[in-house]
Amino acid sequence: MVLAKILVLAALATVCTSVTVTTFPCSGVNPVGSLVSVDVDPCPAGSSGGCIIYRGTNATITVTFKAGSSDSDPTAWFYGYVLGIKTPYPAGSSADVCNNLKSGNCPLQSGSEYVYTGTFQVLQSYPTISLPVQIDITTGLASSGANEICFLIPITIK
DSSP: OHHHHHHHHHHHHHHHHOEEOOOEEOTTOOOSSEEEEEEEESOOBOTTSSEEEOTTEEEEEEEEEEOSSOBSSEEEEEEEEETTEEEEEOOGGGGBSGGGEEEOOSSBOTTOEEEEEEEEEEOTTSOSEEEEEEEEEEESOTTTSOEEEEEEEEEEEO
16 A cells, blocks of 8 residues: 555656646747647646746656658757857757657658657756747748747746
8 A cells, every 4th residue: 555655656756747837939930840738747727827847957858749840850940048148058869850759750741740758958057037938849940940939938947
């Protein structure tokens, strides 16, 4: 009986750490795909409907989207708006969408649903700050390719 209670508590702790977050559309971008949901883990809810993430930890984002075009090499791009300036965040291996799909396979097919997951370090050296974080999944290069999806999440780093 004690083991069962521990397993239930562990399951609840796992469920409670991931939160479907409020997203906002990117300004001036007309994505060809559609966003279904975004979860961030861990994500204690912030006052703005965003997430509070802590320095010295990792954060995982799970994005469910429906592709609006076919593509064999989609890329994930991440930006933080620091004092209003769009600043690239190095996505590392998380930039390769095909290698980070939990559901679906590449090439992307228009009309199909996919689940992308990326894990990121929140370095201890990051400042304590609240900022919008922009996530783009693009076909081709970000500067010349089409946006499958593009959205913003309010994030607070503590």
